[in-house]
Amino acid sequence: MEFVIIGGDAAGMSAASRAKRNQPELSVTVFEKTRDVSYSACGMPYNVADPNRPMDDLVVRRADVFRKKQGINLHTGHCVERIDPVHRQVLGTDMDGNRFQKAYDKLLIATGASAIVPDVEGKELPGVLVLKSLEDGRKLKDWIAGAPVKKAVIVGMGYVALEMAEALHAREIRVEMIKPRPVFLPWMPPDLVSVVREEVENHGVRLHPGKRVERIESAEKGLRLVTSDGVLIADMILIAVGVSPNSQVAAEAGLELGPQGAIAVDKYLKTSNPDIFAAGDCADAFHIVTGKKAYIPLALRANRAGWAVADTVCGNETALPGIAGTAVFKVFDLEVARTGLSAKEAEAAGFQPVTTTIQSRSRAHAHPGASTLWVHMVGDKASGRLLGVQMVGKEGAAHRIDAPAVALHAQMTVAEFYQCDLAYAPPFSPVWDPMLTAANQLLKEMT
Amino acid sequence: MEFVIIGGDAAGMSAASRAKRNQPELSVTVFEKTRDVSYSACGMPYNVADPNRPMDDLVVRRADVFRKKQGINLHTGHCVERIDPVHRQVLGTDMDGNRFQKAYDKLLIATGASAIVPDVEGKELPGVLVLKSLEDGRKLKDWIAGAPVKKAVIVGMGYVALEMAEALHAREIRVEMIKPRPVFLPWMPPDLVSVVREEVENHGVRLHPGKRVERIESAEKGLRLVTSDGVLIADMILIAVGVSPNSQVAAEAGLELGPQGAIAVDKYLKTSNPDIFAAGDCADAFHIVTGKKAYIPLALRANRAGWAVADTVCGNETALPGIAGTAVFKVFDLEVARTGLSAKEAEAAGFQPVTTTIQSRSRAHAHPGASTLWVHMVGDKASGRLLGVQMVGKEGAAHRIDAPAVALHAQMTVAEFYQCDLAYAPPFSPVWDPMLTAANQLLKEMT
Numbered sequence: 001m002e003f004v005i006i007g008g009d010a011a012g013m014s015a016a017s018r019a020k021r022n023q024p025e026l027s028v029t030v031f032e033k034t035r036d037v038s039y040s041a042c043g044m045p046y047n048v049a050d051p052n053r054p055m056d057d058l059v060v061r062r063a064d065v066f067r068k069k070q071g072i073n074l075h076t077g078h079c080v081e082r083i084d085p086v087h088r089q090v091l092g093t094d095m096d097g098n099r100f101q102k103a104y105d106k107l108l109i110a111t112g113a114s115a116i117v118p119d120v121e122g123k124e125l126p127g128v129l130v131l132k133s134l135e136d137g138r139k140l141k142d143w144i145a146g147a148p149v150k151k152a153v154i155v156g157m158g159y160v161a162l163e164m165a166e167a168l169h170a171r172e173i174r175v176e177m178i179k180p181r182p183v184f185l186p187w188m189p190p191d192l193v194s195v196v197r198e199e200v201e202n203h204g205v206r207l208h209p210g211k212r213v214e215r216i217e218s219a220e221k222g223l224r225l226v227t228s229d230g231v232l233i234a235d236m237i238l239i240a241v242g243v244s245p246n247s248q249v250a251a252e253a254g255l256e257l258g259p260q261g262a263i264a265v266d267k268y269l270k271t272s273n274p275d276i277f278a279a280g281d282c283a284d285a286f287h288i289v290t291g292k293k294a295y296i297p298l299a300l301r302a303n304r305a306g307w308a309v310a311d312t313v314c315g316n317e318t319a320l321p322g323i324a325g326t327a328v329f330k331v332f333d334l335e336v337a338r339t340g341l342s343a344k345e346a347e348a349a350g351f352q353p354v355t356t357t358i359q360s361r362s363r364a365h366a367h368p369g370a371s372t373l374w375v376h377m378v379g380d381k382a383s384g385r386l387l388g389v390q391m392v393g394k395e396g397a398a399h400r401i402d403a404p405a406v407a408l409h410a411q412m413t414v415a416e417f418y419q420c421d422l423a424y425a426p427p428f429s430p431v432w433d434p435m436l437t438a439a440n441q442l443l444k445e446m447t
Numbered sequence: 448m449e450f451v452i453i454g455g456d457a458a459g460m461s462a463a464s465r466a467k468r469n470q471p472e473l474s475v476t477v478f479e480k481t482r483d484v485s486y487s488a489c490g491m492p493y494n495v496a497d498p499n500r501p502m503d504d505l506v507v508r509r510a511d512v513f514r515k516k517q518g519i520n521l522h523t524g525h526c527v528e529r530i531d532p533v534h535r536q537v538l539g540t541d542m543d544g545n546r547f548q549k550a551y552d553k554l555l556i557a558t559g560a561s562a563i564v565p566d567v568e569g570k571e572l573p574g575v576l577v578l579k580s581l582e583d584g585r586k587l588k589d590w591i592a593g594a595p596v597k598k599a600v601i602v603g604m605g606y607v608a609l610e611m612a613e614a615l616h617a618r619e620i621r622v623e624m625i626k627p628r629p630v631f632l633p634w635m636p637p638d639l640v641s642v643v644r645e646e647v648e649n650h651g652v653r654l655h656p657g658k659r660v661e662r663i664e665s666a667e668k669g670l671r672l673v674t675s676d677g678v679l680i681a682d683m684i685l686i687a688v689g690v691s692p693n694s695q696v697a698a699e700a701g702l703e704l705g706p707q708g709a710i711a712v713d714k715y716l717k718t719s720n721p722d723i724f725a726a727g728d729c730a731d732a733f734h735i736v737t738g739k740k741a742y743i744p745l746a747l748r749a750n751r752a753g754w755a756v757a758d759t760v761c762g763n764e765t766a767l768p769g770i771a772g773t774a775v776f777k778v779f780d781l782e783v784a785r786t787g788l789s790a791k792e793a794e795a796a797g798f799q800p801v802t803t804t805i806q807s808r809s810r811a812h813a814h815p816g817a818s819t820l821w822v823h824m825v826g827d828k829a830s831g832r833l834l835g836v837q838m839v840g841k842e843g844a845a846h847r848i849d850a851p852a853v854a855l856h857a858q859m860t861v862a863e864f865y866q867c868d869l870a871y872a873p874p875f876s877p878v879w880d881p882m883l884t885a886a887n888q889l890l891k892e893m894t
Contacts, residue, residue: 040812040813040878042811042871043813043873046815046873046874060812298871300869300878300880300883303878324868325868326869327870327871327872328871335875337870339870365490365507366500368493398846398874398875398876399843399847399870399875400846400849402847406867407857409857409859409866409867410854412853412857416856420771420849420852420853420856422773423773423775423845423852424774424775425775425845426489426490426493428775431457431489431750436747
């Protein structure tokens with residue numbers, strides 16, 4: 001049997017490796033359009049922060065290991081341009097311009113996502129960069145070293161944008177951030193937003209929410225970013241406004257698409273064609289809180305989905321129940337974490353959201369070194385279910401979010417979550433963990 | 448109605464405060480035998496570590512606040528010696544030797560636990576100390592300041608003993624620890640035990656497991672602890688071999704006792720007498736994994752049980768499902784955490800435990816500052832259920848344990864826990880959280 005995979009990053013290489021481990025005699029072929037496979041894209045901002053670390057530190061496993069040790073037919077520099085589902089083959093062109101084609105029995109599309117670049121004049125100018133692929137990372141780091149960059153503008157204020165603000169700040173670059181929408185982190189309640197915003201601004205980052213990018217121009221030294229309200233000058237402009245799924249090749253093959261144009265898959269990661277799977281940042285997923293489709297491209301899901309497809313292809317049908325949208329990021333000295341739905345998302349999904357926000361301490365009464373932990377919790381008035389949690393704090397937010405994530409998978413009510421026996425010791429929390437305090441408060445609001 | 452409470456620490460004062468908040472007209476009377484109420488006993492080792500902090504920093508709320516602001520009839524220095532369930536009254540003696548008695552409609556026994564002191568010769572000598580009450584803490588701190596203490600022996604190696612080893616080490620006291628049983632932390636698998644043991648020994652603490660205390664003698668300077676294998680010299684001996692529930696007054700009133708002599712209570716915290724409740728370290732609880740009774744005296748349960756009793760007494764019947772045995776402690780630079788059952792406990796409870804131990808990293812591939820995280824996981828072969836998790840690491844163990852704790856409350860299988868969408872960002876974990884890696888490994892062992 002021929003198992004062919006388009007895309008050699010998290011989902012693709014996870015699937016390839018696991019398939020060969022499951023069934024060493026299986027023929028596994030991967031086509032990756034870049035020269036990089038299996039690297040930690042999420043680690044790029046932290047690598048940028050350190051001028052002494054080569055970007056290739058982020059490579060988890062090198063191509064020749066996959067080829068020689070694992071026996072995977074890995075073709076880098078090979079771009080698949082067309083899937084022919086009738087004749088079950090993929091067709092494309094390699095970096096040298098040679099055409100290739102390959103027949104499959106089972107196909108996995110793991111083409112990932114691309115950085116969205118708004119269609120503004122000047123977006124192709126040198127110094128206007130994105131950060132999605134490892135090659136993007138190399139270019140960005142080279143640009144910083146070469147320019148040299150003293151001042152950067154980041155277009156976008158999502159988590160990658162914020163991680164990059166921290167990274168550039170660590171490189172002693174003055175950072176300004178701009179986005180068209182007026183709200184800083186729209187999925188967050190205002191009380192938590194202001195904590196994060198203050199942290200960012202306290203590190204000298206200037207925020208310009210509510211300003212549109214009109215065009216980018218070359219300046220005498222560097223670049224001019226003309227906005228709907230004034231001009232920003234920079235040696236580098238990073239576009240970090242989000243990603244969109246690389247689903248064109250799937251769409252052209254007639255496969256169904258889901259939210260935000262991601263490839264629609266069932267719980268077995270199967271597309272609308274029974275021989276074609278999709279996994280990773282190009283595919284959608286079921287959200288375990290709403291039961292509906294969602295596009296939340298994150299690394300764990302990509303890896304998990306790759307494994308599941310490999311198991312199914314090898315005869316052990318494996319379903320994934322879905323995602324909770326659990327995510328965490330660090331920005332300067334803050335940990336920002338979320339799982340499940342925000343109030344707005346809950347309302348859109350047909351729930352009757354009730355929310356509370358509490359402030360608690362990261363350590364016990366009288367224990368030195370404590371800081372404030374903000375917990376925002378969302379419940380459903382009709383069913384009593386826990387729907388989502390968001391947290392911000394200098395310590396204890398990142399790992400705490402996993403507990404409500406598990407509660408979401410278990411479809412717990414807020415009352416049930418409140419009864420959970422969570423850990424307590426003075427260096428790590430108050431007796432009543434901040435999450436329990438939030439649950440108790442939310443229960444009052446819900447009755 | 449008269450609501451009378453015996454004991455003025457976590458469970459007792461939580462109940463008193465909440466009852467008055469629920470029903471300000473209710474008459475609430477508390478008898479506390481010491482002069483201290485409402486203090487953070489768990490904070491004592493950390494207070495001992497700092498010579499400049501008064502022990503009374505640990506008082507959460509002072510007696511006159513309870514009396515004047517909350518209207519609670521709080522009698523400190525009042526020891527209840529007898530419960531008369533027939534005439535529904537309590538009888539006792541105050542610190543001045545005056546007898547008192549008080550009638551109740553509803554009674555809460557919240558007498559806590561006492562430090563176990565083995566019956567060895569010399570246990571009453573000056574410098575032989577325990578650490579349970581705030582008064583114990585004051586005495587211990589005074590002794591360290593006065594002696595002065597250069598060398599201490601701790602009898603016992605449980606979590607309080609280990610927290611105190613760290614505290615005394617911070618005071619530049621040389622510490623030796625001794626216990627009769629040969630295994631360092633018997634509820635832990637050997638691979639995790641050796642990590643903790645190494646951490647303790649690397650800080651110069653000498654461990655003597657498998658040695659019995661024969662007697663304690665006065666030496667020319669300090670104390671001599673004669674063991675089954677040699678003599679230890681010290682300026683101070685701390686007995687920290689565990690606690691036993693203060694259930695004598697309940698037993699004498701004919702109330703049923705549970706495991707380890709704790710007062711037996713149902714899910715409403717009711718004892719075998721329908722007008723008498725028990726809560727906190729004197730009472731037992733249902734274990735949510737086994738469904739059976741357990742005695743695991745910890746602070747969160749005490750507070751929670753106090754609140755539940757107050758709600759029930761005020762007419763809002765409140766049941767507590769039970770405890771998961773979630774606990775965490777810090778010892779030097781290590782976080783040690785557990786929830787649910789160890790393999791031995793699982794076997795004793797009739798499960799077919801299967802276990803795995805994995806080593807993972809606290810941060811992502813190539814992220815600086817990562818350390819090793821050990822995860823031990825226990826599942827049931829027959830049902831597939833997750834039964835317990837233990838973790839040790841320099842960072843990320845303490846808060847991570849809450850996720851499997853929630854999974855235990857939800858009676859999740861290992862396979863279901865493995866599907867949970869946990870948080871990932873390079874500063875906080877690998878893509879596959881160490882708990883998911885452990886679950887994946889355990890699933891392989893279980894099939």
